[in-house]
Amino acid sequence: MTIEKTKYKTSDVVDFVIVGSGAAGGILAKELSTNGFSVVVLEQGPYLTEKDFVHDEITVLQEDLLTNHPKLQPNTFRKTPQDKAKPQRALVYGRAVGGTSNHFTANFWRFHEIDFKERSKIGAVAGSTLVDWPISYADLEPYYTKVEWEVGVSGLANASPFDPPRSKPYPMPPLPVKANGIIFERAARKLGWNPFPAPMAILSKPRAGRSACMNCGFCLAFGCEVGAKSSSLASMIPLAEKSGKCEIRPNSYVHKIEIDEHGRATGALYFDEKKNVQLQKAKAVILSANGAETPRLLMLSASNKFPDGLANSSGYVGKNLMFNTGAVSVGVFEEQTNDYKGYAVSRILHDFYQLDANKVGFYGGGGLDARYDMTPIGFAMGGLPAGTPRWGKQFKATLAHNFTRTFEVFGHGTSLPVENNSFSVDPEVKDAWGLPALRLTYKDHPDDLKLAHWLADRSMELLDAANAKQKWTFPIDEQQFGVHLLGTCRMGDDPKTSVINSDHQTHDVKNLFLCDGSSLVTSGRGQPTMTIMALAFRAADRIMALAKRGDLNT
């Protein structure tokens, strides 16, 4: 049976227009539409489905099947606001219906209580704008549970002594363990650490008409061809469309939010597939375009009334960008692990979630995971140890030996919010639609780099305890490129130091809401999508409460 899809005219004044169909946009679309509100989702990328999710590394990685394309959408980078930015790729995000949730690794760690109130606990950190969240872990807990049950997360409750409290167990057991998880677990136990089954947004059992994971091995960076990965596309978009109140409109690139003379949002201007400009009218607008495109869109929407960009009275739109700290160590083992089969991560540990700055000499914390996220070509290009010839018999022999005997230990950690770290619009470089390109300004806080080295040291200790035959850490440099795009329109009670309030409503425009990675106040320990999704479920509740009270109609 073919269900006729709901269509709205651009002249229809729908209840909500949502910009972006990813982790947050998909959930908001489902929640609002299934509660009777009319919704149009404008997605800049195409509407791909499971049959499009191939394992061809050229199509997916080199040609950016699922992601922003550097030729159509160039970026520039500079370290500090004093530098002139140079063209270079600065970020990767999902550019298709489902957004980045199509291709994420699916590590679904909840934030812990400390992530919401770290400023109060540790005090000011020099060089950082670190503040507490206006909400607590307890406020978000019911929504984390909702993500686990409605979007689909596999895991084992209370397996980590460091886990925050939860109201319900996971809906599915952990995915089958991988050899790298077992090696990681045994080595970590030797060191007195507490490894546990990784919570993953991948189905370990068939659920809600979706298949369980087939262990194909093309997970990170690829879309799931059986819908086992809990993307918005697999989990939420179908429910939104089934409601009969939601239209997903792909190939719709929003470049301006329309504002009337009273300073209220009236709709979104976008380029359709043929680059014609359209205006979708709406009673309220929600931006879930990700932590780079949401602030860019606000800046592109500058007007006489909002000369510094829409909703930017704080001056914080685009600022306080956090990428998360990361360090990757690699081990080569005697025995075959065959970790190319299956999803990426089966064991993690959180013993270092909260480091004591007085002891280690820097602020921060993080977690470690054992993973294999390298597909064959990528492995051959970058997965071999230093000193290996780059071609010829010895290259081939090393490649043939190591491919089934290598895995990574990935240290994920905090990034401190720094005001200069930002996405802004480049004054010169333009995209294929003639709009100013995204410009990245980023220089890691010194504590973030210290943390990266500290985590790498633990990873190397672990690989040592695991009897790795060879081990190394990829160079730790200042970051010039990001995939976690966090904090750029952060939430707060103070309109001077934040862009949205705890209802995700902009301080400046009453019927304009922002919900995505940009809303985060702190970076967590490296796995932001779970929190972005929980925030989206909560935002939907808050926005519907405001709408029912009539607060959006004044």
Add this chain to the structure above:
Amino acid sequence: MITELDRRKFLARGIAALGTTWTAAHWPAVVAAADHAHKAALFPENQKWEFFTAAEAKEVEALAACIIPSDGTPGAREAGVVYFIDRALMTFAADDQKTYREGLPEIQKRVHELFPEIALFSTATSDQQETVLESLDQAGTHTAPRRPRATFRGGTAAQPLFEVLRLHTIAGFLIDPDGDRKGNRGGVGWTVIGREPGHSFQPPFSAIDKDYPGWQPASSAKDADKK
């Protein structure tokens, strides 16, 4: 001029990094394979090419076969890498057409400089071919590995032909054979690296997880160790 001694040093550097156990186990095979390179092009004389001339195809195949040799297990030649590159230059790698067209004569020039008696790369001996590639390979070995995806995605700066050829040879050897990219014929590249064919696997994935008793909390895990 690169001497034979330099070449041996070069090889030794790479092998040292592999660790003694592995080298001891594999060295005889490595040595035995060393003089086993196939020579003849695997494509028919009347093959229709999308980008290359027949002469260029022959040289590219020989270059690819030097990057991933056929040494007892299939190499770039058997994986049909030259077909992959030929199509690549009309599709995703169209920007590299100039690099190939201008770079191939440069490589022949290098062949003449090093071995004045040799007319073409494809007619040189394996040792001579390796010497030519060594002279073209600026980086030598993986000195500072980068995370694979970043490496694979590459930069925007123009790369010399050797680097482009290396990437394309590896990609043509290891690409998903189910697509229409024409690489990794018969999945031989995946077989060489030990990746089973197919896109769906069931545990156990290895001997390590086959006998795993299941996750237990730390305290009971300690008890289990005592028993």
